Amino acid sequence: MASSTVPSSNPDRPARPNLVFRQLRGARSPGEFAAAVRRAAREIGERVSCDARYVHRVETGEIRCPNYAYERVFLHMFPGRTLTDLGFAPRSSVRGRGARTGGPGELSPVPAPAPTDPTSETSGPPDPYEEPRDPYDPYDSYDPYDNYEESDVLRRAFMTGGGATVAAASLGPLGFARDASAAQRSVRRAGASDAGALEEAVRRIRLLDDRHGADGLYRRAAAxxxxxxxxxxxxxxxxxTADRLYAGAxxxxxxxxxxxxxxxxxxxARSHYAEALATARVTGDAGLEAHAFCNTAFLxxxxGRPREAVRAAQAAQRAALPLGSPRLMSLxxxxxxxxxAGLADRAGCEQALARAQAYFERGPAEADPEWMTFYGEAELEGLEAQCWSTLGDWPRAARHARRAAELQDPHFTRNIALxxxxxxxxxxxxxxxxxxxxAGMRVLDLLDEVQSSRIQTMLAGTARVLLPHRRASGVSAFLDRHGCVPRAV
Structure with a gap:
């Protein structure tokens, strides 16, 4: 059922859900579908930063007509269809949309900078019929700042709103805070644009971590x-706005x-997680509390504190149960x-794994948190592999780890390496x-893109285990190459 091709006489009418697009997503979660969009974009040489929130904006009708980059990707994914066949409004009916209105997580509109390259596709006056380009919009594949340089990304993410003077004052040219107290004094009241910038910074950090790992990001993210x-x-x-600010922080x-x-x-890490937990408790945010306890358990x-891991995970489940997200309960x-597993309690581990699998099989839900876009079958397999490895069941661990690597979306380079x-x-x-x-050689091939001390530590342990087997096929070459890898500082 395609949208009507008759131009609207009321451009300010409420958004109409795109039921066709929702049907095309099928049983995939918004995060899984977003990953498929990114894969399709790479196949045709486009680059889009599609995530679960973009999919949600399309399905709710907030995005009535995508920009040209997304149009090319969607038509590639669904050959033989037109935009209206996909549930979008025709460009002729989207006449010069102004500011995007309201829902949680929305960024304030920012005028696009004047183009300087006359040969660029973005040169000339803006097309009044396409989804407007926001120079800081993470969903626009022509984002001129989407270059994955951490300092630029994090700085600009906090300067999207005109009222975000705290960010401009506190971030130096390399992303470090020079005088946070001066930044605080420069602000009178925080507004919706600041909340939007804060939410965007979180998304940017997660995106960069998925692709490149943590080591090059941590120092810059503190500011x-x-x-x-x-x-x-x-x-x-x-x-x-206050609720958004607390949740974003x-x-x-x-x-x-x-x-x-x-x-x-x-x-x-322990200090940061405790800070997040305190913020959740202050505001009564059960979702944030579950997330903080989840990461505390992992840490x-x-x-090497397995009993604390069990207790933190159980606390997270108590907080998360009313939220209605089986996938969160699975994680x-x-x-x-x-x-x-760390306590060497095989029975307890197997019972928890069975619950995780049962929750996972219930499928995705609208209540799944945005931060869980990484959690799919690959992550399920990978975490189970870690459990069996801790219990010393190496063959079983290897089967799950191999399946995890095979299932992982290529977008998550760090997880493939892990x-x-x-x-x-x-x-x-x-x-x-x-x-x-x-397998170790494949990890070494990825270390140019991924900077993770955790992965390097794992690989170093593997190299020590392989030392007595230097004469085995390929082991010597791996050990020699591993010995030349710079160590993380």
Whole structure:
């Protein structure tokens, strides 16, 4: 059922849900469908930053007609169809849309900069019939700042709104805060644009971490976090904006904590997670509380505190149960399973794994948190592999790790490296040194793109296990190449 091709006489009418697009998504979650959009874009040489929120905006009708980059991608994904066949309004009916209105997480409109390249596709006057280009819009493939340079991304993410003076004052040219107290004094009241900029910073950090790992991001991400809490101290006149600011600051604290966690700074990570948990408790935000406990459980497992991991995961499940997200409950059960494995409690681990699988099989839900776009079958397999590895069941761990690496969306480069490193270690400890060396080589191939101390530590452990097997096929080449890899500092 395609949308009508008759131009609207009322451009300000409420958004009409795009039921056709929702039907095309099928059983896939918004995050899984967004990943398919990004894959299709790469196939035709486009670059789009599609995520679950963009899919939601399309399905709710907020985006009535996509820009030309997304049009090319969608028509590639669904050959033989037109935009109206996909449920979009024709360009002729979308006449010069102005500011985007209201829902949570929305950025304030920013005028596009004047083009300077006369040969560029963006030169000349803007097309009044396409989705307007926002120079900071993470969903526009022509975003001139989407160059994955961490300092630029994080700085600009906090300067999208005209009222975000705290960010401009607190971020130096390399993304470091020079005088956070001066930044705080420069703000009178925080507004919706500041909340939007804060939410965007969280998305940018997650996107960069998925692609490149944590080591190059952590130091730069600390400055936006200080700016975020300065925004909270500045206060706001509207409760809705205050709620968004608190939720955004908490999610940013978790994101920065994860960067610390993945780069081996466990004490820093623990502090950031505790900060997020305190923010959740202050505002009564059950979703943020569950997320903070989830990451705390993961950290406790990695830091060798398995009993704390179990308790934190159980606390997360209590907070998350009313939220109505089976996939979130599945992930939290896996966190608990990891704790039981660390305690060498095989029965407890197997029970938690069974709950995780049962919750996962219920499928995606509208209540799934935005931050869970990474959690699919590949992550399920990868976390189960880690449990069996901790219990010393190397063959079983290797089967799950191999499946995780095979299932992972190519967009998540860091996770592919992580699962393959897990596979290499399981194979090495399971007495299959030649296969372990082959997997280790694949990880080394990815280290130019991925900077993660956690992955490097895993690979170093694999190399030590393989040392007595240097004469096995491929092992010597792996060890020699691994020895030349610069160590993370």
């Amino acid at each position: 936006p976090l200080r700016a975020a809490y300065a925004l909270l101290d500045a206060g706001t006149t509207r409760q809705r 908490g999610e940013l604290a978790i994101s920065v904590g994860w960067l610390a966690h993945d780069s081996g700074r466990f004490d820093d 406790a497992r990695d830091a 939290l059960a896996l966190r608990e399973a990891g704790g039981w 699962y393959t490193a897990e596979l290499a270690d399981d194979l090495a400890r399971g007495g299959r040194p030649d296969e372990a060396a082959t």
